[in-house]
Amino acid sequence: MLEKRMKKAFSRLFAAAMGLILAGQFAASANAGLQEAHEAMVREDFAAAIREATPLAQAGNPDAAYMLGLLHLHGRGFKQSPREAVTWLRRAAGHNHAAAQLYLGRLAMVGQGTTLDFVEAYKWFALAARNGNTAAKRMAASIDRQLTPAQRAQAKARVAAWKGTGK
Secondary structure (H helix, E strand, O other), rough: OOHHHHHHHHHHHHHHHHHHHHHHHHHHHHHHHHHHHHHHHOOOOOOHHHHHHHHHHHOOHHHHHHHHHHHHHOOOOOOOOOOOOHHHHHHHHHOOOHHHHHHHHHHHHOOOOOOOOHHHHHHHHHHHHHOOOOHHHHHHHHOOOOOOOOHHHHHHHHHHHHOOOOO
């Protein structure tokens, strides 16, 4: 009886270890694809960057989604589309990607690709600051001085309610 339970436990342990190994290989593969996308961007081979980053972004990689957002925003490899940029940046921001959150704040502050909205801009800047972006902390403070008390309360409520989407 004990031997049977030990074999079963060993089988479970082996399956878990294999899962971790395979997950590690997948992560290494995803990082390799992201590295290739970065290298392609440095070479200004935007078609290759898009080819490498798109499947990663679609699979939920926030760095790849951020990269696609920037490519759309600046019209590199795509026709310039701030709206499409916002879509990809929001996907990255859902994973608490501070740089994507900073960009979303800037876009909301000027109404590029999204509605001009200082409350929303404050939310994104505050979230980016919470995730370690020092420039976002300064931007949030600057916007905060321009908000009415009602807008400030609304902005702080949006920050408090933020859960991220992970998508």
